[in-house]
Amino acid sequence: MKKLQFIAVAVLFALQLSAQQKEEIYNLQTETGELKGSLLLPESDQKLPVVLMISGSGPTDRNGNNAMMQNNSLKMLAEGLCKNSIASLRYDKRGVGESKGVMVSEADLRFEHYIQDVKEWITKLQKDSRFSEVIVLGHSEGSTIGMIAIQDLKVAKYISVAGPGFAAGDIIRKQLKAQPPFVLQQAEPILTKLEKGEMVEDTPAFLAALFRASVQPYMISWMKYDPSVEIAKLSCPVLLVQGTTDLQVKVEDAEALAKANPKAKKLIVEGMNHVLKEAEADRMKNFQTYNNPELPLKAGLLKGIVEFVKE
CATH class of the missing domain: 3.40.50.1820 (Alpha/Beta hydrolase fold, catalytic domain)
Known part of the structure; x- marks a missing residue:
């Protein structure tokens, strides 16, 4: 009986809430x-x-x-x-x-x-x-x-x-600092070029997912803010x-x-x-x-x- 009363109260509460919004x-x-x-x-x-x-x-x-x-x-x-x-x-x-x-x-x-x-x-x-x-x-x-x-x-x-x-370029730099030092070293010239609004043709294979050619225009547009x-x-x-x-x-x-x-x-x-x-x-x-x-x-x-x- 108590269980049925609880269910009835729960249903009533739900109906009241839906009526309010x-x-x-x-x-x-x-x-x-x-x-x-x-x-x-x-x-x-x-x-x-x-x-x-x-x-x-x-x-x-x-x-x-x-x-x-x-x-x-x-x-x-x-x-x-x-x-x-x-x-x-x-x-x-x-x-x-x-x-x-x-x-x-x-x-x-x-x-x-x-x-x-x-x-x-x-x-x-x-x-x-x-x-x-x-x-x-x-x-x-x-x-x-x-x-x-x-x-x-x-x-x-x-x-x-x-x-x-902070600007997108600086955010990416902070994130890459958590990786082995060579990762940021390789990424730095790419980031600098993108921040200048320039595309990068050659990127290291291990950074290709981050700096693939198709995403670079978006990154350039993002980094200027x-x-x-x-x-x-x-x-x-x-x-x-x-x-x-x-x-x-x-x-x-x-x-x-x-x-x-x-x-x-x-x-x-x-x-x-x-x-x-x-x-x-x-x-x-x-x-x-x-x-x-x-x-x-x-x-x-x-x-x-x-x-x-x-x-």
Whole structure:
């Protein structure tokens, strides 16, 4: 009997929750196809702020997942915002998830493709009469994309979550320092040339995956942007969110962004990693959280973002 009562309560709670929020398909037509998105709406008779979420690098989908990991970080963040009367739009970027067919060839892809997509999403949301204002939130590489995209558009606020504070070339150099010294020695002249906007014809075989000819145009387009330079161009309120146990982006990145934009607010979340979950600094234990969709968001993250949005 008690078990049946528990099930009835659970069903009732689920029905109440679904009545308080609505997720609808929200797509964007681009020159190369339709980007697929999910708009999560709280139940309200009033206009609401809406947060556009931009996922990180690689094949990361609207929920913060890819084929190798499922953590639902961005989905959880959207649901948390919804419970606080904040709408959100998250989407599969070109080449990922349901937007896979929108991708251009690797040789034709540029960093600006992602920037332009964000601009068009913002324009669509600004024309939607259900929303009072548009806030942009970029996670990881999405942080850099977002801060560039909004420079020519009037958005209410900007939120960088685990956003790099240094240019792509320097990020790659830091990553290669973890390899035997000869790896960076061989890569350095290639990076220098790409940073100058020049293609490299001959690369060592062991670096071919990183510097293959078809990906070099994209790398050149990516390397010309320095996040610390770009964030200084923003006039809207800015929130910089960074976890202390993030293995991919460090607190020093947030500090670099804050130095470039002194008016920005910082939210340093103790014990939060790159997928916004509680994690130890230990590398193996940290990465275990990347594939745990049941693990909740780190406490303090949602509260800080909600407070910033509602200020």
